[in-house]
Amino acid sequence: MTEQRADYDNPWKEALSLYFQPFMAFFFPEINGNINWSRGYEFLDKEFQQVVRDAEIGLREADKLVKVWRGDGAEVWVLIHIEIQSQAASDFAERMYVYNYRIFDMYRRSVVSLAVLADNQDSWRPNQYQNGLWGCEVNFLFPAVKLLDYQGRSESLTDNNPFAVIVAAHLTTQQTNQDPDQRYQGKLRIAKSLYQRGYSRQDILELFRLIDWMMSLPESIESQFKQEIMSFEEDLKMPYVTSFERLARQEGRSEGISEGILQGSRENVIEVLEVRFEMLPSDLIEKINQIEDLELLKTLHRQGITIGSLDEFQELLERSS
Incomplete structure (x- = not known):
């Protein structure tokens, strides 16, 4: 069986940017209540980005640093550092500790470091860094959640948290990395559930x-998936997923790369930049x-999700032109 490629980090980064408050409510409800x-x-x-460059430790994955205000009567702002591993x-x-300090x-402000352990090894559950010598000790604790613990709970149709x-x-x-047919069925089930949760x-x-990005399918069944979703939308009279409808129509008009595909990719780049930086x-x-x-458009889209500022993106675009 062929292992299916999966991109976890970039969809998580964008999901955090789009839905930070629901993220806190879903994974860290006690902290959420104190913001x-x-x-x-x-x-x-x-x-x-500067903190990471200075630290020079480990491989960066999905991470965020967020300034929030305390909600417990103290009129001060604090920092939340998030790592999706x-x-x-x-x-x-050790990396959590280094980034924290x-x-x-x-900033000389309180820093709360939070970890989401998104790997597939149930026994790997780090939440502490310790070091010491001759009576000088460091004992750093950080809240961590394990995605494997949500197995069977996260797909409830009554839960409308993104x-x-x-x-x-x-x-x-994760479960279907060597079974494209099972991934197809899982992706179809999750996609259809979006219309049943009361989302806008x-x-x-x-x-x-985001799920289309994360749950990549072989080309041989990707078109089948798209057709199934389009048929499902027609039955519901809810033609929402227009982006791949447009691309599918354009793909049928040309053997090469059509203007429709290029324009769709351009729109994806612009959209992610507008989500992150508002007015362009x-x-x-x-x-x-x-x-x-x-x-190049695909590269710019990926960079747009993680780049530190609009100025950096513009410099990247100038270098790439």
Whole structure:
């Protein structure tokens, strides 16, 4: 059996950007209850890039640094550092400690480090880093959740938290890495469930895009999946997933790379930048819309999800042109 490629980290990064408050409510409800959400929150992606460069330890996966306000009566802001770790790593607890103290050193504010252990090894559950010599000791504890513990719970149709869907997609992808037919069935089940959870049209589009990204299928059955979803939408009279409908129509018009596919890829780049940085300069949109290289557009889309700032993206675009 052929192992199916899976991209976990990038969908998780974007899911965190889109649904940070639901993330906290789903995985860390006690902390969620102590945040003053009325004050808003701020992602510090560019600043965290500097922390990571200074630390020079381990392999970065999906991570975020977020500024929030305490909701327990203390009118102060604090920092939440999040790591999504999709594979077991012997230095993970040390990395959590190093990032924590480097963030504190940069801001001199309380830092809460949180871990989501998204690997497939049930026995690997780090939540502590210890080191000491001659009476000088470090004992760093951090809250950690294990995705495997959500097996069978995350797909409940009564749970409309977006991370019920993300976790279900992640676990199903892990379980079917050598069984494309089972992944097809799992992906179809999760995609159809989006219409039964009471989500808005926009949330259905966003979550469909994330699970489609994570749960890649062989080309031989990908078109079958798309046809099944289109038929399902027609029955419900809810034509939401228009992005691949458009691409499917365009693919039938050309043996090569059609203008429809290119334009869809351009729109994907612009969309992810607007989600992360809101208003985009008109000249940047124009430059993206002039790109004719499909592989470059795919690269820019991936970079747009994780890059620290819009200025960095513009510099990347200039270098790539």
